[in-house]
Amino acid sequence: MYTDAMIAIAHKELADKLKSRWVIVIALGFAVFTVVIAYFGGATAGVTGFRRMDATIASLTSLVTYFIPILALTLGGGIIADERDRGTLDLFLSSPLSVGEFIAGKFWGLFFALTLSTLAGFGISGILLITKLGTGTLGSYILFIINSMVLGVIFLSISFLISVLFYERSRVIAVTVFVWLFFTILYDLGVIGLLVTTKGEISTGIVSMLLMLNPVDIYRTLNFLSIGEFSVVLGLASVEFPSYMRPVLLWGVSFLWIVLPLVLSYYLFKRRYVS
Amino acid sequence: MIELKDVNKVYGNLKALDSVNLHIRKGEVLGLVGPNGAGKSTMLKIILGIAKPTSGTVLINGKVPSEKDWREFKASVGYMPERVAFYDNLTGMETLKLFARIKGTKIDRMINMVKRILSEDILKRKVGGYSKGMRQRLNLAQALLNDPDILILDEPTSGLDPVGSREFYHILKDIEERKEITVILSSHILAELEDKTDRIAIIKNGSIKAAGSLKELYRRLKLPLKLQITIKDKDEVLEGMLRGLGVSDIGYRNGYLIASVPSENKLRVLSAMLQEKERFQDITIKEPNLEEVFFGVH
Incomplete structure (x- = not known):
C-alpha cells in the first residue's frame, strides 16, 4: 500500500540525505575506495596498476563487509529515537497514518539513500574500470554492486529493529556497535572455533546453514560464487558448498533477513508506542 | 462526542x-x-x-x-x-x-x-x-x-x-x-x-x-466568595459586624478590607453593609477563581 503520507515521509528522509550531502559523500567514498583498491590492490606484491576485475571484487568484498553494515546500521539506528526526542513521533502517531505506513515511509527513504549512494559510488568507479579492463567481467561487477546493496538493505532493516527496541541514543549506539562487531567478526570467530573444536568433522551442510544465519557471510558467499578463483581472498576457498548453495537461495535468505526485522519492528513498534 | x-x-x-x-x-x-x-x-x-x-x-x-x-x-x-x-x-x-x-x-x-x-x-x-x-x-x-x-x-x-x-x-x-x-x-x-x-x-x-x-x-466545593471593601482605616466595628454575619478570614491589604463570605450569606452581608455605607467607599464580592477551586479540590 503506497499512500501519499508514506511517500511524503520517504521523500523527506531521502531529501535530508541528499541535502546534507550524505549520499554524495558516501558515493564518492565508494568510488575512490574502488579505484584505489583496483589500482593499488597488488602493491603488497610490488605491483601497481589496474588488476583483473575478479581480484578487485575480492578485495572490495572483504572491505565492504565491514564498511556497509556499519554505514547502514548508523543510518537507521536512531530513526525512532530521533523522532521521539524531537517530539514529532506523537505528531505522526496522531495523524491518520498507520504504523505500517510510517515505518515503510522511513524505510523506503533510507533504502533509496543507501542504494543510490552504493549504486552511484560503485557504478561510477565501475565505468572507469570497464574502460581500463574491458567488459569481460562486467557481470561479476554488477552482481557485486547488487549484493552490496542487498547487504546494506539487510543491515538497514536490522537498524530499524534496534531503533524500535531502544529509546535512548546512547544505547542505540552501543547496540549498533555490538551488532556490527557480532556479524562482521565475532560470528565468524565462533564458526571457526566450532570447526576447530570439532576438528573439522562438522558437515558442510551445517557450516552452510551457519553461514546463512549471518548476512555478512551470505554476502561473502554470493561474491565467492561469482568470482571463483579469487575467492581465496575471501577466506572461503577451502569451503566446499553443497549444491543447493546457489545465488537464488542466498538471495531468498537475504530477502528474509530484510523482511523479518522489519516485520518485527512493526509489531514491536505497535506494542511499545501505540499501546 | x-x-x-x-x-x-x-x-x-x-x-x-x-x-x-x-x-x-x-x-x-x-x-x-x-x-x-x-x-x-x-x-x-x-x-x-x-x-x-x-x-x-x-x-x-x-x-x-x-x-x-x-x-x-x-x-x-x-x-x-x-x-x-x-x-x-x-x-x-x-x-x-x-x-x-x-x-x-x-x-x-x-x-x-x-x-x-x-x-x-x-x-x-x-x-x-x-x-x-x-x-x-x-x-x-x-x-x-x-x-x-x-x-x-x-x-x-x-x-x-x-x-x-x-x-x-x-x-x-x-x-x-x-x-x-x-x-x-x-x-x-x-x-x-x-x-x-x-x-x-x-x-x-x-x-x-x-x-x-x-x-x-x-458551588459544589462550597468555596466562600471574596469580599473586598474599600476602606480608609482599620474599622473594628465593621469587623465585628461582619463576623456576626459569618464572614471569616478578615484582613487588611492596600486600603482594602478583605474577607471570605459563605455564598449563602452574600445577600445578608450586602444588605447589612448598605445600612453602614458611611463606613466605607466601595464594596465588591468576587467569585472564587480557578486557582482557588483547584486548591479546594482534594
Missing part, C-alpha cells in the same frame, strides 16, 4: 490514570487542569488513540472505534503536543507542507490561517533558527492544517511570552467563531484557562477530581 468510561492506564508500577470517567461534548472548550505528572498528557494520548487504556473504554460518537474509525477520527483532529522541536534543516513552510501531506490535506486550504500565525518571512526561514515561541506557533499551525473539528492542545502557551500567549488565544477565538470546534485544552497555568473554557476537569494523581463549569465547581 468523546467519552472515557472507567479508563485506567498503567505503565509498569505507575498508575498514570485511575478510573477516569469524562464526557467531552461537541462544540465545548474543555480545560484539563492538573499539576505536572498528573496524567493530562496520558489522557490526551488516550483520546488521540496514541495510547491504549489498560482497562476501560473510549467511545467516539457513542461507539468503540475500529482501526478505520480511529483513522477517520484522527483526520478530524488537530493535535498540538506540549513540546515539538520539528526539523532544524527544514523551513517552516516545508515543515507544514510535510505535515499537510501526512494528514492527507494541502496547505493551500489553511494558508491564510497559517500566515496569521507565522509571517511569510518566518515561514521561509529554517526551523533551526526559530525561537521557542516561533516553534510553538509552528506547532499550532501544524495542528490547524486539516481544519480540524476537534483541537487538542497540550500546554499550548508554554514557552510563549505574554504577547504570544494573548495572540494565541485570539487565534483560538477566531477559529471558534469561524466554525463549531471542540477544544480540549490542557494547562497548568490556571489563570489563562479561567475565561476561555466552558468546562474544567481537574485531574490529580491520575484521576478526575472534579469536572464542570467554574461556577458549578465552586
Whole structure:
C-alpha cells in the first residue's frame, strides 16, 4: 500500500540525505575506495596498476563487509529515537497514518539513500574500470554492486529493529556497535572455533546453514560464487558448498533477513508506542 | 462526542490514570487542569488513540472505534503536543507542507490561517533558527492544517511570552467563531484557562477530581466568595459586624478590607453593609477563581 503520507515521509528522509550531502559523500567514498583498491590492490606484491576485475571484487568484498553494515546500521539506528526526542513521533502517531505506513515511509527513504549512494559510488568507479579492463567481467561487477546493496538493505532493516527496541541514543549506539562487531567478526570467530573444536568433522551442510544465519557471510558467499578463483581472498576457498548453495537461495535468505526485522519492528513498534 | 468510561492506564508500577470517567461534548472548550505528572498528557494520548487504556473504554460518537474509525477520527483532529522541536534543516513552510501531506490535506486550504500565525518571512526561514515561541506557533499551525473539528492542545502557551500567549488565544477565538470546534485544552497555568473554557476537569494523581463549569465547581466545593471593601482605616466595628454575619478570614491589604463570605450569606452581608455605607467607599464580592477551586479540590 503506497499512500501519499508514506511517500511524503520517504521523500523527506531521502531529501535530508541528499541535502546534507550524505549520499554524495558516501558515493564518492565508494568510488575512490574502488579505484584505489583496483589500482593499488597488488602493491603488497610490488605491483601497481589496474588488476583483473575478479581480484578487485575480492578485495572490495572483504572491505565492504565491514564498511556497509556499519554505514547502514548508523543510518537507521536512531530513526525512532530521533523522532521521539524531537517530539514529532506523537505528531505522526496522531495523524491518520498507520504504523505500517510510517515505518515503510522511513524505510523506503533510507533504502533509496543507501542504494543510490552504493549504486552511484560503485557504478561510477565501475565505468572507469570497464574502460581500463574491458567488459569481460562486467557481470561479476554488477552482481557485486547488487549484493552490496542487498547487504546494506539487510543491515538497514536490522537498524530499524534496534531503533524500535531502544529509546535512548546512547544505547542505540552501543547496540549498533555490538551488532556490527557480532556479524562482521565475532560470528565468524565462533564458526571457526566450532570447526576447530570439532576438528573439522562438522558437515558442510551445517557450516552452510551457519553461514546463512549471518548476512555478512551470505554476502561473502554470493561474491565467492561469482568470482571463483579469487575467492581465496575471501577466506572461503577451502569451503566446499553443497549444491543447493546457489545465488537464488542466498538471495531468498537475504530477502528474509530484510523482511523479518522489519516485520518485527512493526509489531514491536505497535506494542511499545501505540499501546 | 468523546467519552472515557472507567479508563485506567498503567505503565509498569505507575498508575498514570485511575478510573477516569469524562464526557467531552461537541462544540465545548474543555480545560484539563492538573499539576505536572498528573496524567493530562496520558489522557490526551488516550483520546488521540496514541495510547491504549489498560482497562476501560473510549467511545467516539457513542461507539468503540475500529482501526478505520480511529483513522477517520484522527483526520478530524488537530493535535498540538506540549513540546515539538520539528526539523532544524527544514523551513517552516516545508515543515507544514510535510505535515499537510501526512494528514492527507494541502496547505493551500489553511494558508491564510497559517500566515496569521507565522509571517511569510518566518515561514521561509529554517526551523533551526526559530525561537521557542516561533516553534510553538509552528506547532499550532501544524495542528490547524486539516481544519480540524476537534483541537487538542497540550500546554499550548508554554514557552510563549505574554504577547504570544494573548495572540494565541485570539487565534483560538477566531477559529471558534469561524466554525463549531471542540477544544480540549490542557494547562497548568490556571489563570489563562479561567475565561476561555466552558468546562474544567481537574485531574490529580491520575484521576478526575472534579469536572464542570467554574461556577458549578465552586458551588459544589462550597468555596466562600471574596469580599473586598474599600476602606480608609482599620474599622473594628465593621469587623465585628461582619463576623456576626459569618464572614471569616478578615484582613487588611492596600486600603482594602478583605474577607471570605459563605455564598449563602452574600445577600445578608450586602444588605447589612448598605445600612453602614458611611463606613466605607466601595464594596465588591468576587467569585472564587480557578486557582482557588483547584486548591479546594482534594
